[in-house]
Amino acid sequence: MSKIPIRPLSRIAVLFYVLSLLAFITVLPVAEAGSLLLSTSFPGIEVRPGETVTFPLEIHNYGEPQKVDLQVVSGPQGWSTSFKGGGMIVNQVFATGKEPAKVDFQVEVPQDAKPGNYNFVVRAAGPGGSSSLTLRLLIKETPSGSDKMTTQYPVLSGTSSTDFQFRVDLTNNGAQEKSYSLNAQAPPGWQVTFSPAYENKQIASLSLKPGQTQGLDVTVKPPQGVKAGTYNIPIEAVSGNSKASVVLKVVITGTYSLEITTPTERLNAEARAGAESPVTLIIKNTGSSDIQNVTFSATPPTNWAVTFEPDTIDVLPAGESRQVIAFIKPSKDAIAGDYVVNISANSPVASTTATFRVTVKTSTLWGVVGILLVLGVVGGVAWTFHKYGRR
Amino acid sequence: MKEWQAKLKEFINWWREAFSSSGGLKVIFLKELADNLSSTRMGILFSLVAVACLSALYVAAQSIRQSVGQEETSFVFLRLFTTSGGSLPPFISFLSFLGPLLGLALGFDAINGEYNKRTLSRLLAQPIYRDDVINGKFLAGIAVLAIMIATLGLLVAGLGLVFIGVPPRGEEIGRMLAYLIVSIIYVAFWLSISLLFSLLFRQAATSALAGIAVWLFFAIFAPMLAGIIADGLFPVTDESPPELVLRNAVWKQNLSRLSPTTLYDEATLYLLNPGIRTLGPVLIQQVIGAIPGFLPLSQSLLLIWPHLVGLIAGTLIIFALAYYYFMRQEIRTS
Numbered sequence: 001m002s003k004i005p006i007r008p009l010s011r012i013a014v015l016f017y018v019l020s021l022l023a024f025i026t027v028l029p030v031a032e033a034g035s036l037l038l039s040t041s042f043p044g045i046e047v048r049p050g051e052t053v054t055f056p057l058e059i060h061n062y063g064e065p066q067k068v069d070l071q072v073v074s075g076p077q078g079w080s081t082s083f084k085g086g087g088m089i090v091n092q093v094f095a096t097g098k099e100p101a102k103v104d105f106q107v108e109v110p111q112d113a114k115p116g117n118y119n120f121v122v123r124a125a126g127p128g129g130s131s132s133l134t135l136r137l138l139i140k141e142t143p144s145g146s147d148k149m150t151t152q153y154p155v156l157s158g159t160s161s162t163d164f165q166f167r168v169d170l171t172n173n174g175a176q177e178k179s180y181s182l183n184a185q186a187p188p189g190w191q192v193t194f195s196p197a198y199e200n201k202q203i204a205s206l207s208l209k210p211g212q213t214q215g216l217d218v219t220v221k222p223p224q225g226v227k228a229g230t231y232n233i234p235i236e237a238v239s240g241n242s243k244a245s246v247v248l249k250v251v252i253t254g255t256y257s258l259e260i261t262t263p264t265e266r267l268n269a270e271a272r273a274g275a276e277s278p279v280t281l282i283i284k285n286t287g288s289s290d291i292q293n294v295t296f297s298a299t300p301p302t303n304w305a306v307t308f309e310p311d312t313i314d315v316l317p318a319g320e321s322r323q324v325i326a327f328i329k330p331s332k333d334a335i336a337g338d339y340v341v342n343i344s345a346n347s348p349v350a351s352t353t354a355t356f357r358v359t360v361k362t363s364t365l366w367g368v369v370g371i372l373l374v375l376g377v378v379g380g381v382a383w384t385f386h387k388y389g390r391r
Numbered sequence: 392m393k394e395w396q397a398k399l400k401e402f403i404n405w406w407r408e409a410f411s412s413s414g415g416l417k418v419i420f421l422k423e424l425a426d427n428l429s430s431t432r433m434g435i436l437f438s439l440v441a442v443a444c445l446s447a448l449y450v451a452a453q454s455i456r457q458s459v460g461q462e463e464t465s466f467v468f469l470r471l472f473t474t475s476g477g478s479l480p481p482f483i484s485f486l487s488f489l490g491p492l493l494g495l496a497l498g499f500d501a502i503n504g505e506y507n508k509r510t511l512s513r514l515l516a517q518p519i520y521r522d523d524v525i526n527g528k529f530l531a532g533i534a535v536l537a538i539m540i541a542t543l544g545l546l547v548a549g550l551g552l553v554f555i556g557v558p559p560r561g562e563e564i565g566r567m568l569a570y571l572i573v574s575i576i577y578v579a580f581w582l583s584i585s586l587l588f589s590l591l592f593r594q595a596a597t598s599a600l601a602g603i604a605v606w607l608f609f610a611i612f613a614p615m616l617a618g619i620i621a622d623g624l625f626p627v628t629d630e631s632p633p634e635l636v637l638r639n640a641v642w643k644q645n646l647s648r649l650s651p652t653t654l655y656d657e658a659t660l661y662l663l664n665p666g667i668r669t670l671g672p673v674l675i676q677q678v679i680g681a682i683p684g685f686l687p688l689s690q691s692l693l694l695i696w697p698h699l700v701g702l703i704a705g706t707l708i709i710f711a712l713a714y715y716y717f718m719r720q721e722i723r724t725s
Binding site: 333370381388 | 696700704707
């Protein structure tokens with residue numbers, strides 16, 4: 001009675017055993033092939049050409065302590081590899097059972113390595129077994145102009161007298177250190193200078209390590225009298241056959257300014273009391289936009305008259321100048337000497353004032369009258385001589 | 392028209408003939424010059440004026456040296472003549488006040504002295520023309536005065552150079568020479584007045600007193616009188632309208648300009664102070680925009696030209712009067 005329930009039980013137990021044994025056989029063939037296990041934390045990594053990468057390998061020993069041979073079973077051609085341990089190149093490692101033995105596997109990626117997947121198979125083999133590990137190196141497809149030039153604010157605006165300061169970041173995305181020469185295709189007359197960020201020396205070239213980013217200050221100086229408008233200034237960093245570039249934009253806003261001067265640039269004039277005297281003025285538009293409707297006025301001393309010929313300029317183009325004649329007529333009873341006369345040019349958008357020193361001279365009319373009087377008296381005396389003198 | 396031209400021609404011929412053959416004028420001129428220069432009277436007067444002027448110069452130089460760096464340094468040479476120091480008035484005041492005395496002293500007994508010494512008829516008995524006498528005396532007087540004033544002026548200039556050590560610029564020299572010439576004209580005016588008085592009054596003392604009276608009147612009382620007349624015509628109080636005040640001032644100035652002393656003082660002020668633009672009343676509207684500065688010599692001369700004309704004309708007219716009296720005078724003594 002008791003056999004019957006036992007049998008099926010024992011059968012199941014036997015089956016279980018066998019199954020578990022089978023499972024043991026199928027699950028642990030590597031462990032069975034030896035008691036060694038070769039492992040690394042990150043078996044697949046991304047590299048750049050010319051880079052040297054290191055895989056830290058660990059060799060676990062589950063059996064007796066043993067010497068383990070290390071070798072590269074397969075790998076791409078022309079790549080140099082080495083095992084390193086304790087600062088030396090090694091080819092054997094002693095694996096005790098207690099702790100995993102540690103070895104670095106170093107791979108130098110050639111400069112000319114093409115993008116793609118590269119597999120290395122490394123093997124650790126000892127008397128008690130062996131273990132293989134496949135390591136994968138991925139070289140990514142990189143664009144030919146791998147260098148980057150970026151700026152946060154590519155458009156700046158200001159007047160023609162502004163110095164525009166751009167901040168540009170240049171990044172070397174290549175695999176090796178590169179020397180860049182910097183240049184700008186500015187319109188004629190524009191000055192573009194480069195300097196490293198937070199430094200004030202001007203540079204024409206710079207050298208960057210792979211992956212390094214350097215901030216550059218690009219100072220753009222527009223020429224004098226530049227007209228209002230938008231100007232493109234492409235700047236580029238060239239290194240061998242790769243280059244990075246960015247287009248900077250400068251928006252010049254129009255400025256309005258006038259200037260009064262004379263052909264000799266002397267701001268003084270002479271005039272006779274009560275008589276008109278002409279003074280030639282030159283009105284210059286020193287701004288960057290045309291100025292419309294320029295009129296003239298003067299603040300002379302009381303009872304003086306100042307008129308202008310012509311008294312209006314309809315349009316004064318930027319950078320041009322016109323001649324205007326001012327007729328200054330001092331008051332009839334102006335005292336001889338120097339006076340201040342302010343002459344100003346006004347327009348809705350700009351105005352300017354020039355201060356003239358006007359030297360007033362006394363009219364010589366009374367001098368002539370005086371001479372006539374003296375002559376008359378002399379004549380009278382002579383007549384007296386004639387009339388009452390010797391006869 | 393023809394008649395007028397013929398008259399002019401005759402007139403010119405007369406002048407040419409009169410002065411080309413006038414040996415008498417030269418003789419009288421040289422004799423008078425010698426007499427004047429060697430006379431004690433001139434020596435005393437000249438010493439008086441020289442001492443006064445030189446002390447004024449010394450004081451002026453002292454005060455210029457003390458105020459070096461504190462005041463305007465332009466035209467420092469001219470300031471030798473215009474700076475007063477302490478209790479002493481400046482050089483120009485001395486010359487303006489004492490200059491007429493020189494002229495009066497030279498002429499007050501020119502004719503009546505000869506008359507009283509009974510030398511005039513003897514003189515006229517010589518083969519010289521009658522007008523040569525008065526012409527020669529007048530010209531000799533002017534020559535002596537010119538020598539004196541030029542001496543004084545140049546002495547002051549030279550000593551001033553030593554004292555202050557700043558060489559004058561061309562403009563300053565020009566102004567100084569113009570000042571000396573104006574001074575000579577002014578003194579010649581007084582010479583002509585005293586010459587006239589020496590004809591009008593037979594007594595030398597009377598003539599001298601008359602001259603001094605005229606001098607005192609013009610130098611001291613004329614400006615006061617001008618003020619009184621102007622105030623009488625246009626009484627000015629604190630509430631007077633500006634026009635009235637202006638009129639009063641203009642009248643006062645114009646009346647006082649009838650005095651040759653005022654004319655001379657104003658002329659010298661203009662000449663020696665290039666910064667002065669006008670001495671008359673100035674309206675505020677004429678000053679607006681004016682920059683203080685110095686006038687060039689030509690402008691200063693234009694400003695004083697009326698004064699000069701007045702002085703020259705006055706001198707000539709008074710001399711012509713004296714000439715007329717002398718020619719019509721009865722010479723023979725009783």
